[in-house]
Amino acid sequence: MKVKAFEWKGDRLFLLDQRRLPQEEVWLELTTYKQVAEAIKNMVVRGAPAIGCVAAYGFVLGVKSGEDHTVVYETLKNTRPTAYNLFWALDRMLKALKEGKDLEKEAISIEEEDLQANMRMGQIGAELLPDRVRILTHCNTGALATAGWGTALGVIRSAHYMGKEVFVWVDETRPYLQGSRLTAWELLKEDIPHKIITDSTAGFLMAKGLVDCVIVGADRITKRGDVANKIGTYSLSVLAKVHGIPFYVVAPTSTFDPNIAEGWQIPIEERSEDEVKSCGGCQIAPKGSQALHYAFDVTPAENITAIITEKGVLKPPL
Incomplete structure (x- = not known):
């Protein structure tokens, strides 16, 4: 696999700016949930599953910074109205917060599960x-x-x-x-x-x-x-x-x-x-x-x- 849209680094999120492809491969470094929300809204990252994964990491950044989790949730949710994975991922993160789970691990799980689902769909569809x-x-x-x-x-x-x-x-x-x-x-x-x-x-x-x-x-x-x-x-x-x-x-x-x-x-x-x-x-x-x-x-x-x-x-x- 030679292509990746985003990469989580523990306290920051790197996004490949898809608006500048194919002429340039530029990575943006995001450290706040508001930056993540703007990136989703402005098509830096797009595609329903990727949006969901990125929003989950945005939720982590917002909550870890001490922001009210409700504000973080609503800000990220209101970026794109049609892609359901966005709402699915944010609801899962909110549930994890209420259950006292490690938010970073939950976001990583969302990403890993999506990759595994993609590999499985690829195999099923190819057949x-x-x-x-x-x-x-x-x-x-x-x-x-x-x-x-x-x-x-x-x-x-x-x-x-x-x-x-x-x-x-x-x-x-x-x-x-x-x-x-x-x-x-x-x-x-x-x-x-x-x-x-x-x-x-x-x-x-x-x-x-x-x-x-x-x-x-x-x-x-x-x-x-x-x-x-x-x-x-x-x-x-x-x-x-x-x-x-x-x-x-x-x-x-x-x-x-x-x-x-x-x-x-x-x-x-x-x-x-x-x-x-x-x-x-x-x-x-x-x-x-x-x-x-x-x-x-x-x-x-x-x-x-x-x-x-x-x-x-x-x-x-x-």
């Missing part, structure tokens, strides 16, 4: 794939989005190391370009064959018979198996369904929200319109025009072939 497979993926779901290895990209990575002939179509994933900036960067490090495509190319590739399956991650999964993921995922699920292509979601059980029954109940983050109107710091739209930026969409369970978890494969609707 579902044929020996030669062309995969289309969206956003970034690799080591950068998790404690390591990855969810959807972890399946791809596992299949590659199993000796399967894997080729990856990488959606650029506008407007933040997590596909072209981050997924392609990870695939290069692993020497996995791939090509970057514009998001709007996916349907045409399917029509030409160049896609064997779609594999994506998830930020929140409802009780019936509806999935919130990076904006554009729903469109891919519709295209895959029309073309008879398997559509797989890969996520740890910590992404399942037992409090939400159906997809329409999931809170969807709406980010700044400036992220749509600019790209890489360059203005690409008229300043006077307005833009809408939903960061996520919801894929209904009926569009999903299977959800791959560390505990096995689920067939939605659940």
Whole structure:
């Protein structure tokens, strides 16, 4: 494994600034929970499992500094509204505090458990794939989005190391370009064959018979198996369904929200319109025009072939 998104050093947290990839590999040193909260909010770190792990370490920093644990909890919780792993990890840390457990050990356990879950999902998912497979993926779901290895990209990575002939179509994933900036960067490090495509190319590739399956991650999964993921995922699920292509979601059980029954109940983050109107710091739209930026969409369970978890494969609707 050659990629890591964060590293805990006992009294500080180091984050790989994903906003500056692939041009620069810059690590930020964080020593306060407020810095951690800002880093999550501003996309220094992203990907639901990684956000959960980082928030857990942020909770440790806040409580150890003598801050009111309720303030620390609420500050971190309010950074990103859609990624359920954030709330799951913080609730677990709060429970550990109330039970008198060692908070640092609890946060380390969250990280270690996520890595093990990723490795297990990778193995389970890879076994579902044929020996030669062309995969289309969206956003970034690799080591950068998790404690390591990855969810959807972890399946791809596992299949590659199993000796399967894997080729990856990488959606650029506008407007933040997590596909072209981050997924392609990870695939290069692993020497996995791939090509970057514009998001709007996916349907045409399917029509030409160049896609064997779609594999994506998830930020929140409802009780019936509806999935919130990076904006554009729903469109891919519709295209895959029309073309008879398997559509797989890969996520740890910590992404399942037992409090939400159906997809329409999931809170969807709406980010700044400036992220749509600019790209890489360059203005690409008229300043006077307005833009809408939903960061996520919801894929209904009926569009999903299977959800791959560390505990096995689920067939939605659940």
